[in-house]
Amino acid sequence: MSSQDIPEKNLPAARETTHGEVADEQHPFADPGLPPHEHRVQDIDEQAAKRSERSVALLFTLSMLATVAFIAAFVAIPHDKAIYVFPIGHLNALNFALGVTLGVALFAIGAGAVHWARTLMSDVEVADERHAIAADPEVRAKVHADFKQGAKESVIGRRKLIRTTMFGALSLVPLSGVVLLRDLGPLPEDKLRHTLWSKGKLLVNMNTNEPLRASDVAVGSLTFAKPEGLEEEDHAFQNEIAKAALMIVRIQPDDIKDKRELEWSHEGIVAYSKICTHVGCPISLYEQQTHHVLCPCHQSTFDLADGARVIFGPAGHALPQLRIGVNDEGYLEALGDFAEPVGPAFWERG
Numbered sequence: 001m002s003s004q005d006i007p008e009k010n011l012p013a014a015r016e017t018t019h020g021e022v023a024d025e026q027h028p029f030a031d032p033g034l035p036p037h038e039h040r041v042q043d044i045d046e047q048a049a050k051r052s053e054r055s056v057a058l059l060f061t062l063s064m065l066a067t068v069a070f071i072a073a074f075v076a077i078p079h080d081k082a083i084y085v086f087p088i089g090h091l092n093a094l095n096f097a098l099g100v101t102l103g104v105a106l107f108a109i110g111a112g113a114v115h116w117a118r119t120l121m122s123d124v125e126v127a128d129e130r131h132a133i134a135a136d137p138e139v140r141a142k143v144h145a146d147f148k149q150g151a152k153e154s155v156i157g158r159r160k161l162i163r164t165t166m167f168g169a170l171s172l173v174p175l176s177g178v179v180l181l182r183d184l185g186p187l188p189e190d191k192l193r194h195t196l197w198s199k200g201k202l203l204v205n206m207n208t209n210e211p212l213r214a215s216d217v218a219v220g221s222l223t224f225a226k227p228e229g230l231e232e233e234d235h236a237f238q239n240e241i242a243k244a245a246l247m248i249v250r251i252q253p254d255d256i257k258d259k260r261e262l263e264w265s266h267e268g269i270v271a272y273s274k275i276c277t278h279v280g281c282p283i284s285l286y287e288q289q290t291h292h293v294l295c296p297c298h299q300s301t302f303d304l305a306d307g308a309r310v311i312f313g314p315a316g317h318a319l320p321q322l323r324i325g326v327n328d329e330g331y332l333e334a335l336g337d338f339a340e341p342v343g344p345a346f347w348e349r350g
């Protein structure tokens, strides 16, 4: 239904509209004025207004129900339950439910408010006239005179050497900003995908700087390791250790729940990246009874007995595991590089 279908007597009183003006020399662009006002159906039909009111109320009620569902999901869904959602794949059920319900609650409030404003709030059109952009002729003349006076006092007209060198300096100075753009490169290419670990590289204790023997690693202890050959004096030490740092833990093989973790370990000795997959803090706190490691930055917690999966906190991915073995002399050695990139946020970049 439109305002054309409503009997004349039901229409609200006509409002004044701005009438167009004719262009002249002073005002080269004529003001076209406002188009005729179209009444909304809700302004002229009480039934339509009631329908809009009910729609707005329905949206606000939907928001309330979604908020109740959010709280119920938070209380009822276990934090480690996973569900399959087509086409995304496996997701944490609690995060999914919280996201959907909170999204619906916020969307319904927004949609209700917009519908309310568009259909029921006042429909008065208000014109805010712009003032003239050009300054008064007196002001322009004064600025002009001041500029000329300034130029005269600066003697820039007579001192050609100063004028030429000043223009040269002003034109060249932006080049320093352009030159600095070079520091945006070079691109890292695949440097973030690989670490110093490779087949046969020994695991060296970060504290003693000695290669680690399997017999040195006791059950319940936490040892930090670096690749053989990487020394603190090396120019690239910080960059390399930021990718290659390891946590070594010995767990009773029967306590290891993840099959791949067991295969990649040596007699219960497991090696995981020390770099948190949230925003990259070094992980340092180990709880030997539960085999949980905790990142001190935002409390992400990983279960080292279950593939280092995330059991709490904002980290989105398990810690990468390094496959290890022992050489003929009993020293722990890597059997290759990490199978996935270490560190934060890299995963989303593919």
Ligand code: FES
Residues within 6 Å of the ligand: 276, 277, 278, 279, 280, 281, 295, 296, 297, 298, 299, 300, 313, 314, 315
């Ligand atoms: S960096 Fe580890 S939880 Fe944020």
